[in-house]
Amino acid sequence: xxxxxxxxxxxxxxxxxxxxxxxxxxxxxxxxxxxxxxxxxxxxxxxxxxxxxxxxxxxxxxxxxxxxxxxxxxxxxxxxxxxxxxxxxxxxxxxxxxxxxxxxxxxxxxxxxxxxxxxxxxxxxxxxxxxxxxxxxxxxxxxxxxxxxxxxxxxxxxxxxxxxxxxxxxxxxxxxxxxxxxxxxxxxxxxxxxxxxxxxxxxxxxxxxxxxxxxxxxxxxxxxxxxxxxxxxxxxxxxxxxxxxxxxxxxxxxxxxxxxxxxxxxxxxxxxxxxxxxxxxxxxxxxxxxxxxxxxxxxxxxxxxxxxxxxxxxxxxxxxxxxxxxxxxxxxxxxxxxxxxxxxxxxxxxxxxxxxxxxxxxxxxxxxxxxxxxxxxxxxxxxxxxxxxxxxxxxxxxxxxxxxxxxxxxxxxxxxxxxxxxxxxxxxxxxxxx
Amino acid sequence: xxxxxxxxxxxxxxxxxxxxxxxxxxxxxxxxxxxxxxxxxxxxxxxxxxxxxxxxxxxxxxxxxxxxxxxxxxxxxxxxxxxxxxxxxxxxxxxxxxxxxxxxxxxxxxxxxxxxxxxxxxxxxxxxxxxxxxxxxxxxxxxxxxxxxxxxxxxxxxxxxxxxxxxxxxxxxxxxxxxxxxxxxxxxxxxxxxxxxxxxxxxxxxxxxxxxxxxxxxxxxxxxxxxxxxxxxxxxxxxxxxxxxxxxxxxxxxxxxxxxxxxxxxxxxxxxxxxxxxxxxxxxxxxxxxxxxxxxxxxxxxxxxxxxxxxxxxxxxxxxxxxxxxxxxxxxxxxxxxxxxxxxxxxxxxxxxxxxxxxxxxxxxxxxxxxxxxxxxxxxxxxxxxxxxxxxxxxxxxxxxxxxxxxxxxxxxxxxxxxxxxxxxxxxxxxxxx
Numbered sequence: 001x002x003x004x005x006x007x008x009x010x011x012x013x014x015x016x017x018x019x020x021x022x023x024x025x026x027x028x029x030x031x032x033x034x035x036x037x038x039x040x041x042x043x044x045x046x047x048x049x050x051x052x053x054x055x056x057x058x059x060x061x062x063x064x065x066x067x068x069x070x071x072x073x074x075x076x077x078x079x080x081x082x083x084x085x086x087x088x089x090x091x092x093x094x095x096x097x098x099x100x101x102x103x104x105x106x107x108x109x110x111x112x113x114x115x116x117x118x119x120x121x122x123x124x125x126x127x128x129x130x131x132x133x134x135x136x137x138x139x140x141x142x143x144x145x146x147x148x149x150x151x152x153x154x155x156x157x158x159x160x161x162x163x164x165x166x167x168x169x170x171x172x173x174x175x176x177x178x179x180x181x182x183x184x185x186x187x188x189x190x191x192x193x194x195x196x197x198x199x200x201x202x203x204x205x206x207x208x209x210x211x212x213x214x215x216x217x218x219x220x221x222x223x224x225x226x227x228x229x230x231x232x233x234x235x236x237x238x239x240x241x242x243x244x245x246x247x248x249x250x251x252x253x254x255x256x257x258x259x260x261x262x263x264x265x266x267x268x269x270x271x272x273x274x275x276x277x278x279x280x281x282x283x284x285x286x287x288x289x290x291x292x293x294x295x296x297x298x299x300x301x302x303x304x305x306x307x308x309x310x311x312x313x314x315x316x317x318x319x320x321x322x323x324x325x326x327x328x329x330x331x332x333x334x335x336x337x338x339x340x341x342x343x344x345x346x347x348x349x350x351x352x353x354x355x356x357x358x359x360x361x362x363x364x365x366x367x368x369x370x371x372x373x374x375x376x377x378x379x380x381x382x383x384x385x386x387x388x389x390x391x392x393x394x395x396x397x398x399x400x401x402x403x404x405x406x407x408x409x410x411x412x413x414x415x416x417x418x419x420x421x422x423x424x425x426x427x428x429x430x431x432x433x434x
Numbered sequence: 435x436x437x438x439x440x441x442x443x444x445x446x447x448x449x450x451x452x453x454x455x456x457x458x459x460x461x462x463x464x465x466x467x468x469x470x471x472x473x474x475x476x477x478x479x480x481x482x483x484x485x486x487x488x489x490x491x492x493x494x495x496x497x498x499x500x501x502x503x504x505x506x507x508x509x510x511x512x513x514x515x516x517x518x519x520x521x522x523x524x525x526x527x528x529x530x531x532x533x534x535x536x537x538x539x540x541x542x543x544x545x546x547x548x549x550x551x552x553x554x555x556x557x558x559x560x561x562x563x564x565x566x567x568x569x570x571x572x573x574x575x576x577x578x579x580x581x582x583x584x585x586x587x588x589x590x591x592x593x594x595x596x597x598x599x600x601x602x603x604x605x606x607x608x609x610x611x612x613x614x615x616x617x618x619x620x621x622x623x624x625x626x627x628x629x630x631x632x633x634x635x636x637x638x639x640x641x642x643x644x645x646x647x648x649x650x651x652x653x654x655x656x657x658x659x660x661x662x663x664x665x666x667x668x669x670x671x672x673x674x675x676x677x678x679x680x681x682x683x684x685x686x687x688x689x690x691x692x693x694x695x696x697x698x699x700x701x702x703x704x705x706x707x708x709x710x711x712x713x714x715x716x717x718x719x720x721x722x723x724x725x726x727x728x729x730x731x732x733x734x735x736x737x738x739x740x741x742x743x744x745x746x747x748x749x750x751x752x753x754x755x756x757x758x759x760x761x762x763x764x765x766x767x768x769x770x771x772x773x774x775x776x777x778x779x780x781x782x783x784x785x786x787x788x789x790x791x792x793x794x795x796x797x798x799x800x801x802x803x804x805x806x807x808x809x810x811x812x813x814x815x816x817x818x819x820x821x822x823x824x825x826x827x828x829x830x831x832x833x834x835x836x837x838x839x840x841x842x843x844x845x846x847x848x849x850x851x852x853x854x855x856x857x858x859x860x861x862x863x864x865x866x867x868x
Contacts, residue, residue, distance in 0.1 A: 001450055005447065006444055006447045006448045007444070009443060009444060009447035010440055010441070010443060010444035010447070012675075013439065013440045013443035013444070013674035013675070014440045016435055016674050016675055017675070018675055018676075067501035067505070067676075067712050067715075068712055068713050068714050068715070069713060069714070070711070070712055070713030070714070071501070071505075071711070071712060071713075074711075078563060094562075094565070094567070095562035095567070095568060096562070096567055096568045096569050097567045097569055098533075098544075098545075098561075098565055098566050098567025098569065098570055099532075099533035099534065099565030099566075099567070100533065100534065100537050100543065100544075100565075101567065103534050109534065110532075110534075111532075121693055122713055124693065125693050125711075127532075128528075128529035128530070128691070128693075129512060129563065129564065129711070130563065130564070130565060131528070131532055131533030131534075131564060131565025132532050132533075133528070133529070133530055133531045133532025133533070133535065134529060134530045135530050135531055135532065136532055232714075234714060240447035240450050240716070241446075241447070241450055241451070241452055241714060241715065241716035241717075242452075242501075242712070242714045242715055242716050257562070259555055259558065259559050259562075277504070277505070277508075277559075277563070278501050278502055278504055278505060278676070279502050279503060279504030279505075279556055280502050280503070280504070280666075280668060280675060280676045281501075281502070281675065281676055282674070282675035282676050283675075
């Protein structure tokens with residue numbers, strides 16, 4: 001992270017303001033609303049009149065800072081869950097009366113959330129926490145673009161409708177999958193959500209800051225049609241651990257989760273603690289506001305562009321080396337690849353061509369071993385580090401393979417450094433597997 | 435907060451470790467488990483063998499750091515909720531199958547949480563979030579000690595049993611109420627929870643650190659019988675915003691909320707992100723560990739003792755001034771009082787003696803106005819600040835009165851300073867109300 005971030009964090013700690021209420025937050029409550037509006041505008045591009053009305057409106061909220069992407073996603077699904085249970089005779093809200101009463105009042109047996117298999121695990125966690133159940137956070141397969149398979153999504157929606165007594169609380173689009181950096185087709189998801197009247201949440205924890213790049217912001221086209229958007233501060237905003245943000249297009253959406261405490265929050269005051277999952281909060285807005293002034297959105301944009309373009313150059317390098325296979329191309333600054341020694345590659349190609357699925361699987365298991373060892377040895381050597389995860393190589397595979405995952409965040413990363421990483425991996429491989 | 439806290443926060447930000455997984459956390463994962471064990475021992479006083487087994491055990495958790503007391507309380511009730519829904523044929527867990535399936539599998543219509551009216555609003559919020567419903571977070575009246583009324587609690591439990599198909603997920607004891615600093619009779623609550631086999635949670639967000647005072651730790655007797663305990667770091671541990679902790683006596687309790695992500699957490703590894711509400715987390719344990727070494731538990735104990743004893747001295751001063759009325763005595767370092775000008779006091783005493791409830795209420799409304807103005811003027815003058823809230827003066831009252839709330843945290847606060855605050859208030863009163 002940039003050196004000044006540490007100083008900003010120290011200043012925030014020295015001030016030690018608590019954003020939960022105006023008395024302990026002072027002008028930082030005003031600042032937070034201003035910063036939130038700035039990012040809200042970046043996402044939703046509402047008109048001037050909208051922001052004149054809502055930036056400092058004490059009755060509404062354009063979003064909030066959270067402790068991270070996880071609580072931001074939980075907040076989004078919390079609001080989405082509550083929204084579907086409108087008041088009825090003898091029923092006020094799910095928040096007040098509980099899940100069981102809500103389902104009875106609305107004649108429902110099942111509430112689900114839909115996301116692709118690349119969805120962050122915080123969404124499953126949110127399902128468990130909110131009483132929806134992990135099993136009802138339905139993961140749709142990805143297609144050959146490694147993004148949500150729209151045909152399967154449509155079929156699932158039809159299925160759920162046919163089942164009856166089932167409500168889809170939200171469809172989640174991913175803007176920068178944690179593992180692959182992939183971006184779901186947001187405009188298509190927006191169309192579907194509009195047609196079906198479903199809450200459209202975009203998890204842009206990773207990808208959100210790409211909006212600051214003139215060159216690449218179109219990759220996120222469609223995000224302006226979301227009902228809610230998660231963005232992390234400690235990822236591509238380069239802020240210290242930990243801070244996230246959740247945004248809602250509708251300035252009244254967060255009324256679904258409003259809480260008051262007598263000693264804290266007085267109605268109609270500028271107390272920001274009334275619509276948040278967290279209670280006391282530090283003033284992360286101060287850090288983001290200062291960073292946006294120090295580097296400017298243009299400065300952030302340059303770092304984002306460097307990351308994407310360097311990742312794309314890295315992908316070319318990987319493709320040009322016979323010992324490696326690119327598994328997912330970098331839409332953003334994340335790519336995955338794996339080592340495939342030449343002899344195994346020949347066997348794998350042959351087995352694949354002949355449809356020997358057992359043999360293909362065995363060879364992939366061997367490659368898993370090799371890549372696990374490769375990653376471990378490189379990490380322990382300490383010169384450089386790539387993380388590893390498991391992914392389906394092809395959507396039709398029924399198993400995951402081990403892949404190496406590279407994220408280009410550091411603006412000082414040059415193509416030469418990437419060559420050195422691959423060189424080191426090749427030399428480890430030559431020892432491991434001769 | 436002590437000056438070195440800011441430096442510790444800066445160091446933590448500079449390291450910028452992410453405690454979610456070992457690879458990004460390194461030795462801080464080990465440190466976190468060690469600090470958690472230290473505080474766990476302070477609370478539960480298990481034997482050496484227990485800590486030898488569990489301090490660095492990668493399969494179990496004695497607790498976790500959270501973003502604050504709110505998420506700590508949510509985590510406690512999340513675990514308590516999940517614990518009651520044991521697996522059955524066709525049902526695995528509420529986390530997996532959701533609230534509706536859980537209630538059906540266990541033949542329940544209602545799940546409730548019980549706490550006194552002084553319970554923190556995060557408990558109601560937890561009820562809403564977890565699908566229990568705010569209405570099922572039942573607030574029991576306090577008695578003349580301003581702590582939970584045990585007779586009413588027992589009657590409520592009996593009522594709920596008679597209703598049938600109702601399960602009490604947890605009873606919450608308060609160890610240091612936010613508004614009054616009061617401590618519920620923890621041993622009695624422990625007896626009841628043991629008898630009824632109910633999860634016993636103690637919200638010691640405020641009071642927990644009193645355990646470090648040899649002189650006053652007995653005030654928290656009974657806390658060692660809790661199933662879970664919340665303690666805030668940014669309150670009486672004097673740490674910067676924001677950090678909390680949740681502890682479980684049973685090292686396996688947090689298995690009820692375990693989540694894995696392939697790219698993050700490998701089973702049996704020292705990855706601390708698998709049983710937490712939050713995802714990525716900063717290394718607050720580093721700050722607490724260093725602070726415990728810099729000041730020692732004895733140093734903390736001295737600050738705690740100063741706070742309690744100064745608050746008690748302040749209470750005497752208030753009682754000795756004819757213009758003020760002490761509303762809640764300081765068990766810990768929090769007290770509440772209000773201004774009652776002499777003429778109104780005479781009227782109020784007379785009306786009370788004659789049982790003129792309407793007149794008493796009107797006079798209290800007048801006093802509310804006076805105290806609101808008093809607090810506002812003092813705050814705006816800027817020399818000193820007390821917060822205000824609303825409390826029932828007597829448990830049998832059907833309305834709250836405005837009270838001034840004073841918290842003695844600063845070890846440099848002397849009796850003279852407290853006299854100055856009261857002097858200033860008297861002079862404001864003399865202008866306001868002649």
